[in-house]
Amino acid sequence: MNPNESNTKSTPQAPVSYxxxxxxxxxxxxxxxxxxxxxxxxxxxxxxxxxGRTAEIVDQGKPSCFTATRNCLMLAHLFGIGACIYTCTYRAKLRVHYSLPPKPCGDCCVHFCCFFCALCQEYRELKIRGLDPEGGWAAANAKKLKDRTTAPPIPSPGMTR
Structure with missing residues (x-):
């Protein structure tokens, strides 16, 4: 390389990590x-x-608690393991909504191995986050809207002389 030439090669830069x-x-x-x-x-x-109560909250009122309960019951009686597959999809939706980790293992695995514990954990999670599944979506939504109330605006002082 000629000493009069400048080094035109750029040095590699570390990739930006997100x-x-x-x-x-x-x-x-x-x-x-x-x-x-x-x-x-x-x-x-x-x-x-x-x-059913959890599913109604997770899906914001659709399906209703009755419909989700009925579907779970029918799948449990007709296919046995089909209920676990159906219920694990709602655990996945809950996890995505609140950015929760798949612990202790994947959603379907948790529902297959610890069905009752998984349902209790999901119910508690919603309840702790202020969405009581027992009242249904209408009550949870009304509470959420009520909690969003803002303070009235502070009027600016009027004109003075």
């Missing part, structure tokens, strides 16, 4: 069922009701 926002964490663990004893007992006796 990091995604940090994932939030589940408010409670998968085995913390007794932190909400009422929903735990309802889930033990009729898990489809807990699922």
């Amino acid at each position: 990091t995604s926002p940090p994932e939030e964490q589940w408010s409670t663990g998968i085995c913390d069922c007794f932190k909400d004893k009422t929903s735990c007992w309802v889930t033990c006796w009729c898990p489809c009701i807990t699922f």
